[in-house]
Amino acid sequence: MSDVLSQPLTLPCGVVVPNRLSKAAMTEGLATSSGLPTPELERLYKLWSEGGAGMLLSGNIQVDADHLERPGNVVIDKEPDDTMKAALASWATAATSNGNQFWAQISHAGRQTQTNVNKQPKAPSAVKVGLPGGQFGKPIALTTEEIADIVRRFGVCAAACKEAGFTGVQIHAAHGYLLSQFLSPRSNLRGDNYGGSLENRARALLECVAAVRSAVGPDFPVAVKLNSADFQKGGFAFEDSLQVAKWLEHASVDLIEISGGTYEQPKLLGVEGLEEAEEQNVQHSTKMREAYFVDFAIAMQEKVSIPLMVTGGFRHRDVMEQAVSSGGADLIGIGRPMCVMTDAPKQLMNGLDELPRYERELAFFPTWLSFLNAIKPLRAMATFGVQFWFYAQLDELGTNGQAVPEISPFSATRRVMALQKKLLA
Numbered sequence: 340m341s342d343v344l345s346q347p348l349t350l351p352c353g354v355v356v357p358n359r360l361s362k363a364a365m366t367e368g369l370a371t372s373s374g375l376p377t378p379e380l381e382r383l384y385k386l387w388s389e390g391g392a393g394m395l396l397s398g399n400i401q402v403d404a405d406h407l408e409r410p411g412n413v414v415i416d417k418e419p420d421d422t423m424k425a426a427l428a429s430w431a432t433a434a435t436s437n438g439n440q441f442w443a444q445i446s447h448a449g450r451q452t453q454t455n456v457n458k459q460p461k462a463p464s465a466v467k468v469g470l471p472g473g474q475f476g477k478p479i480a481l482t483t484e485e486i487a488d489i490v491r492r493f494g495v496c497a498a499a500c501k502e503a504g505f506t507g508v509q510i511h512a513a514h515g516y517l518l519s520q521f522l523s524p525r526s527n528l529r530g531d532n533y534g535g536s537l538e539n540r541a542r543a544l545l546e547c548v549a550a551v552r553s554a555v556g557p558d559f560p561v562a563v564k565l566n567s568a569d570f571q572k573g574g575f576a577f578e579d580s581l582q583v584a585k586w587l588e589h590a591s592v593d594l595i596e597i598s599g600g601t602y603e604q605p606k607l608l609g610v611e612g613l614e615e616a617e618e619q620n621v622q623h624s625t626k627m628r629e630a631y632f633v634d635f636a637i638a639m640q641e642k643v644s645i646p647l648m649v650t651g652g653f654r655h656r657d658v659m660e661q662a663v664s665s666g667g668a669d670l671i672g673i674g675r676p677m678c679v680m681t682d683a684p685k686q687l688m689n690g691l692d693e694l695p696r697y698e699r700e701l702a703f704f705p706t707w708l709s710f711l712n713a714i715k716p717l718r719a720m721a722t723f724g725v726q727f728w729f730y731a732q733l734d735e736l737g738t739n740g741q742a743v744p745e746i747s748p749f750s751a752t753r754r755v756m757a758l759q760k761k762l763l764a
């Protein structure tokens with residue numbers, strides 16, 4: 340029994356998270372082609388709810404159907420009609436069946452919208468994602484009216500989720516999606532109030548926070564997923580992240596989830612991008628090395644008193660316990676292990692020492708991944724291939740209630756591509 344991980348956490352708004360383990364946001368791809376939640380999503384989240392996590396974060400819920408992160412995202416881009424209201428409510432009921440928190444992650448993909456969804460997405464500036472393969476088009480810079488419309492949509496989406504029975508919301512400002520694009524001087528070259536100084540680059544995020552807070556009221560949890568850094572030369576750096584965290588604290592945010600990286604530099608998954616990663620000025624401890632961002636969280640805790648969730652790389656119970664006991668993390672986010680072991684939180688709290696590292700086994704998958712990994716420009720493809728393996732697990736859990744860890748990355752990729760094709764038809 341882990342006393343540390345089983346402790347409840349009270350958030351600034353007064354809501355209590357029953358324990359310190361959270362299922363991290365993972366895009367499911369299980370909505371209909373029009374973005375409606377499905378029985379498959381309900382099955383998946385019921386399993387996770389029964390798995391003992393104090394909190395479940397949904398995958399990206401998009402505020403614009405033309406800016407999906409992936410076909411099959413749930414989309415709330417306007418006041419929901421009765422069908423959408425009923426589908427959201429059924430999903431929320433299934434996802435809270437064990438008395439846990441269930442928060443909606445609200446997002447807009449911006450320039451990280453794939454060309455199969457939108458060949459010319461909108462973004463802060465016309466700066467294309469720097470990856471080979473033609474997966475992303477050159478974006479068009481948003482007008483200030485369009486920015487105001489996106490901010491409004493974040494509020495509409497949050498209100499709809501609250502009404503449907505979600506117990507909190509999270510604004511996605513990490514991983515190179517739209518709000519993270521605004522924060523980075525590499526993807527935001529604007530000369531107006533939304534570009535230039537950090538204060539200006541953080542404006543879109545802070546406006547979304549204000550719209551969401553005003554939509555849900557003071558007693559409802561509002562969180563932000565924020566990069567500790569983009570780990571790119573001239574990008575959003577750790578000092579910037581500290582300053583933004585202070586502003587978020589003032590803006591009555593209840594929890595910041597610390598992650599890092601973008602599609603170009605996928606540190607969030609513990610993977611190096613094509614460019615060499617930009618080192619950040621943070622002292623690294625050796626004790627909790629497996630967790631990618633815990634040292635950033637420890638350094639951030641010195642500057643802000645807002646609760647922090649830390650996600651990325653946690654696999655050992657003692658490391659999770661240490662992160663919580665040291666005050667570095669108030670909540671531990673767990674992603675990939677939950678794609679197969681849906682009751683990982685329950686097992687950890689009952690004393691399980693270590694979670695499986697499926698990503699490591701896949702990285703050594705004969706021929707293809709090791710071959711791709713050896714050639715730098717193809718590493719991005721390998722990362723996407725591994726992601727598809729996890730997507731296939733979520734699809735199988737949602738469809739049949741059981742994961743398929745034996746599937747190869749090749750078959751998983753074929754399967755996910757076929758599903759996407761169906762959704763786009």
Ligand SMILES: Cc1cc2nc3c(=O)[nH]c(=O)nc-3n(C[C@H](O)[C@H](O)[C@H](O)COP(=O)(O)O)c2cc1C
Nearest residue numbers: 363364365366398399607650651652673674675729
């Ligand atoms: C299949 C998959 C889907 C993901 N989708 C999202 C998402 O929708 N939103 C998000 O913020 N992060 C997403 N992530 C990142 C995870 O939330 C998490 O930051 C990452 O997996 C690292 O945690 P882990 O080492 O415990 O897996 C995704 C990761 C995976 C593997």
